[in-house]
Amino acid sequence: MKSLRLETIASFVEPEDKVIDIGCDHAYLPIFLIQKKICQKVIASDIHEEALKIARKNIEKNHLMEEIPLYLSDGLKNVPDKDINTIIIAGMGTNTILHILSSLDPFSIDKLIIQANNDLPLLRKELRKKKFFLQKEKIVYEKNHYYIIGIYSKNARRLTSKEKYFGPYDASNHGYYISLYNHFQTINHKLSWKKNTKEKFFLFLKIQLLKKYL
Numbered sequence: 232m233k234s235l236r237l238e239t240i241a242s243f244v245e246p247e248d249k250v251i252d253i254g255c256d257h258a259y260l261p262i263f264l265i266q267k268k269i270c271q272k273v274i275a276s277d278i279h280e281e282a283l284k285i286a287r288k289n290i291e292k293n294h295l296m297e298e299i300p301l302y303l304s305d306g307l308k309n310v311p312d313k314d315i316n317t318i319i320i321a322g323m324g325t326n327t328i329l330h331i332l333s334s335l336d337p338f339s340i341d342k343l344i345i346q347a348n349n350d351l352p353l354l355r356k357e358l359r360k361k362k363f364f365l366q367k368e369k370i371v372y373e374k375n376h377y378y379i380i381g382i383y384s385k386n387a388r389r390l391t392s393k394e395k396y397f398g399p400y401d402a403s404n405h406g407y408y409i410s411l412y413n414h415f416q417t418i419n420h421k422l423s424w425k426k427n428t429k430e431k432f433f434l435f436l437k438i439q440l441l442k443k444y445l
């Protein structure tokens with residue numbers, strides 16, 4: 232596959248996983264998972280008919296229509312097949328991801344693989360409320376962006392408050408420091424134009440915390 236980001240997401244999938252890729256877009260990831268025989272079952276969905284049309288074409292081109300059922304659905308709402316245990320959501324903002332995960336109930340999900348485009352502290356916090364804990368994160372650099380991909384599961388340990396904000400510390404991963412540094416720059420920038428003293432105070436606290444890591 233051409234995308235290191237999608238390949239890294241695939242590397243988090245295990246053979247016993249029954250996967251749904253929500254927001255599959257052109258279905259590159261489901262096709263890769265099946266072609267490489269990474270797991271036993273993959274279904275895919277998207278909210279936009281146009282995206283699904285292209286997904287369908289790609290799946291047909293690869294002769295995988297039997298293997299990868301496609302559903303037009305807002306999140307899990309119109310997905311009739313409840314026999315899945317792993318959800319992948321990638322390339323979306325945290326608010327959309329949380330909206331999608333608000334209808335988890337009829338499904339017995341053990342694992343979430345999520346690449347959110349923003350607000351990871353909010354994502355980690357809200358998933359914790361749903362009893363999904365961050366097990367591992369990987370940072371991938373592609374097309375001038377750092378992408379943070381996380382596995383959340385029901386049996387992972389609880390995070391410390393620092394980890395909730397910055398993610399689990401990974402000394403072996405150079406990208407971890409770069410992403411912290413980027414975070415630091417963003418907060419510093421906000422601090423320079425925010426007028427509200429309370430908000431400034433909290434930003435200042437975040438900077439102090441970040442400095443301990445950098």
Ligand SMILES: C[S@@+](CC[C@H](N)C(=O)[O-])C[C@H]1O[C@@H](n2cnc3c(N)ncnc32)[C@H](O)[C@@H]1O
Nearest residue numbers: 253254255256277278279282304305306321322
């Ligand atoms: C930026 S693309 C990411 C595609 C792919 N997951 C990836 O990471 O490369 C986001 C996709 O999510 C779909 N999407 C957005 N909101 C959705 C929702 N509520 N339910 C299902 N799909 C959604 C969009 O139609 C789009 O195809």
